[in-house]
Amino acid sequence: MRTASRGFLTARFASVCAGLAIVSACIASAPEGIRRQTDGDGGDFGVDPQTTSTSSSTGAGLPGGDPHALLGADPTHGPFNGGQRVLLHGNGFSSQVRVWFGDVEVDPSAIVPIDPSRVQVAAPPGAAGPVELAVQNGDDTSTRRALPGGYVYDALYASPSSGPISGGTTVELIGQGTRWDETTVAKIDQKPCSSLAVPEPTRLVCTVPQGTPGAKTISVTTGGETILVLDGYTYEDSVNGYKGGLSGAPLAGRLKVLVYDNFTGDPIPGARVVLGADTTSRIEVDASGVAVIEDASLDSPRTVTVAATCHSPISFVDVPVDTVTVYLDPVLTPACGASGDPPPPVGGKVGSAGAIEGELVWDTSLDPGSVAWGNIPSPRRETERKAAYVFTTGVDPLATFRLPSEFQAITPETSGELGHGFTMYVAPGNRTLYALAGLEDRSTTPPRFTAYAMGVVRGIPVLPNEWTREVFLRINQPLDHALSMDVRAPAKGPKGPDRIQANVSLMIGNDGFATLPIGAQSPLIPFNGGLTFVGVPPLARDLLGASYHSSARAVTGKAGLAPLSVVGRVLSTSTSEPVRIGDFVGVPTLEAPAQNSAWDGSHLATSFGAGAPVDLSVYDIASGNGLIRWTVAVPAGSHAVEVPDLRQLEIENGALPPGPLTIGVYGAKIDGFDYGKLVYRQLKPAGMSAYSLDSFSAHL
Numbered sequence: 289m290r291t292a293s294r295g296f297l298t299a300r301f302a303s304v305c306a307g308l309a310i311v312s313a314c315i316a317s318a319p320e321g322i323r324r325q326t327d328g329d330g331g332d333f334g335v336d337p338q339t340t341s342t343s344s345s346t347g348a349g350l351p352g353g354d355p356h357a358l359l360g361a362d363p364t365h366g367p368f369n370g371g372q373r374v375l376l377h378g379n380g381f382s383s384q385v386r387v388w389f390g391d392v393e394v395d396p397s398a399i400v401p402i403d404p405s406r407v408q409v410a411a412p413p414g415a416a417g418p419v420e421l422a423v424q425n426g427d428d429t430s431t432r433r434a435l436p437g438g439y440v441y442d443a444l445y446a447s448p449s450s451g452p453i454s455g456g457t458t459v460e461l462i463g464q465g466t467r468w469d470e471t472t473v474a475k476i477d478q479k480p481c482s483s484l485a486v487p488e489p490t491r492l493v494c495t496v497p498q499g500t501p502g503a504k505t506i507s508v509t510t511g512g513e514t515i516l517v518l519d520g521y522t523y524e525d526s527v528n529g530y531k532g533g534l535s536g537a538p539l540a541g542r543l544k545v546l547v548y549d550n551f552t553g554d555p556i557p558g559a560r561v562v563l564g565a566d567t568t569s570r571i572e573v574d575a576s577g578v579a580v581i582e583d584a585s586l587d588s589p590r591t592v593t594v595a596a597t598c599h600s601p602i603s604f605v606d607v608p609v610d611t612v613t614v615y616l617d618p619v620l621t622p623a624c625g626a627s628g629d630p631p632p633p634v635g636g637k638v639g640s641a642g643a644i645e646g647e648l649v650w651d652t653s654l655d656p657g658s659v660a661w662g663n664i665p666s667p668r669r670e671t672e673r674k675a676a677y678v679f680t681t682g683v684d685p686l687a688t689f690r691l692p693s694e695f696q697a698i699t700p701e702t703s704g705e706l707g708h709g710f711t712m713y714v715a716p717g718n719r720t721l722y723a724l725a726g727l728e729d730r731s732t733t734p735p736r737f738t739a740y741a742m743g744v745v746r747g748i749p750v751l752p753n754e755w756t757r758e759v760f761l762r763i764n765q766p767l768d769h770a771l772s773m774d775v776r777a778p779a780k781g782p783k784g785p786d787r788i789q790a791n792v793s794l795m796i797g798n799d800g801f802a803t804l805p806i807g808a809q810s811p812l813i814p815f816n817g818g819l820t821f822v823g824v825p826p827l828a829r830d831l832l833g834a835s836y837h838s839s840a841r842a843v844t845g846k847a848g849l850a851p852l853s854v855v856g857r858v859l860s861t862s863t864s865e866p867v868r869i870g871d872f873v874g875v876p877t878l879e880a881p882a883q884n885s886a887w888d889g890s891h892l893a894t895s896f897g898a899g900a901p902v903d904l905s906v907y908d909i910a911s912g913n914g915l916i917r918w919t920v921a922v923p924a925g926s927h928a929v930e931v932p933d934l935r936q937l938e939i940e941n942g943a944l945p946p947g948p949l950t951i952g953v954y955g956a957k958i959d960g961f962d963y964g965k966l967v968y969r970q971l972k973p974a975g976m977s978a979y980s981l982d983s984f985s986a987h988l
Contacts, residue, residue, distance in 0.1 A: 358434065368413065376408075384426040388421070420434050444462060444520070465490070468491075478505070478507070483611070496531075537609065537610050538609060549616065555573070556596045557574060560572060565931060603920045647760050672729045725763050739805050769825065785851055789840070791821075795834060805823070839856045854981075873957055874900075884987075886986070902924060902955040908954070954973075957979065
């Protein structure tokens with residue numbers, strides 16, 4: 289039973305703010321206290337209804353003449369593909385409560401009966417428009433209550449549904465029963481999206497405008513019909529990479545280049561645009577950050593380079609389309625910060641995190657034979673204890689599991705209303721949480737944590753500087769399956785790689801990746817054989833629609849350094865067959881400039897060893913101790929290209945200074961790749977299905 293006071297919550301908030309390293313910022317003010325209320329009759333929940341404390345204010349003032357009622361849902365709407373967490377408020381709910389959205393009954397595994405006045409469910413997929421909500425305790429039809437139009441399925445949703453305030457994110461809007469066409473106009477927060485294309489009547493692609501932090505309305509208008517979705521897109525303090533790059537029709541005499549600051553989204557007037565390698569033909573962008581070049585000779589692919597004062601440059605070799613959208617990273621030096629405030633670290637305002645308060649619950653109220661923490665074995669030694677931790681899904685499927693600090697542990701002694709409480713602070717957006725429960729031993733170095741069960745809850749709206757409360761994770765997914773990999777390692781080169789690092793994570797729809805504490809395995813090369821990972825969940829209940837994400841990295845040394853080759857995206861939905869991994873990309877060799885030699889600033893040449901074909905090569909040329917990084921994107925694999933010598937542009941803090949260089953070369957394999965539709969995400973490992981990397985030294 290939770291009896292937390294305002295003082296307790298304030299102290300807890302402050303301590304977590306001080307110690308939680310993974311959050312960009314904490315909320316400026318402490319949370320309000322939990323308001324107590326008396327719950328009505330609602331069946332056997334194993335608690336005294338006269339003393340149960342909740343954080344809901346909706347239950348106050350329930351109709352006195354009816355012991356059963358359904359009053360509302362929070363939120364009241366959600367995407368038609370379902371999966372969103374919905375909290376139902378009412379009266380008289382029992383531990384055997386059933387829920388319907390229209391004619392569709394919610395799977396019992398997606399229902400968490402909290403108390404007689406609250407039930408958490410995961411919304412099933414449905415048809416766009418309002419539906420009737422209904423509840424009933426078991427088979428007792430006398431307890432059935434309905435709320436006409438109690439929930440509305442939105443007619444569209446965005447993927448991704450969040451992005452940085454600088455804008456530029458390329459999003460897909462997926463509709464149900466829509467008839468979008470070339471006249472369709474899409475807006476986010478009343479600002480039109482740009483570069484809008486309609487591949488299908490139910491799917492459009494556009495570029496998000498610059499915005500302000502928070503959840504915003506999406507509107508799509510075709511003819512006289514407008515579809516509005518409140519809170520459909522969230523601007524947040526992050527960089528997701530689904531922005532910038534190449535787009536438009538085939539190059540035919542006209543090229544448009546748009547240049548923006550990657551942190552703020554503001555135009556960069558005066559930025560130089562160079563076609564080919566001749567810097568004398570440079571063109572400056574206007575005050576709106578746009579340069580338009582019209583020349584009849586622009587009828588075949590051209591190299592486009594963009595550089596600006598106090599910004600790192602970028603080049604796209606052999607651009608085949610008529611629009612290049614560039615986001616340049618600011619150079620963070622005192623010389624570039626002389627005027628105005630320094631740019632924020634990730635393109636937004638610090639201090640706009642949101643907070644989530646919830647509980648981990650076990651199925652004791654649903655299954656009389658079960659016991660809280662009963663799916664976790666008893667500790668075998670004095671230094672072990674039962675513990676659980678709550679995480680948000682991440683964007684990196686290759687991330688290594690890291691055990692959080694001890695003070696974040698949730699234990700059987702952690703108090704809660706229905707289970708065991710937790711508080712966490714995350715970036716705004718529509719979030720997915722997962723919890724891992726097991727045994728930990730912190731007397732070892734490093735500490736040991738073995739997970740035996742997990743829970744997942746999806747579609748949690750998190751707003752900047754606000755609380756999201758009453759989030760319940762059912763720890764009902766056993767981690768009792770084993771996934772096998774059949775790995776065919778690449779050949780060992782003179783510099784490496786010399787070993788395999790393999791791991792498994794969960795891809796939970798479009799919501800991100802869950803990292804599991806089952807450890808990476810590292811056999812030495814040569815290696816051709818099987819690896820087994822014990823401790824993955826079955827893809828059932830809340831994990832329906834999820835996939836196992838298997839990856840293998842051929843790396844050099846225990847630290848996993850370059851040269852390396854990574855197969856980073858093999859998806860499967862069953863553990864009955866081994867996952868086969870063998871399409872490693874060949875390791876690159878930089879031929880110009882030669883290792884440790886002087887670079888002329890213009891010529892680059894690379895070849896790749898035997899392996900999977902390379903769709904895209906990316907140079908990351910770093911100088912000035914990494915302050916300035918020139919990105920050069922080249923379609924296909926082995927090549928020799930010429931880029932402009934940026935020293936001839938005489939740009940202050942925007943060209944590579946004299947001195948040592950580190951040149952990283954990626955060879956990328958990208959599923960369904962089209963160079964004419966390249967986005968920034970594909971310039972980084974997160975957007976590559978497989979890649980190789982090596983680093984080389986040179987100097988200017």
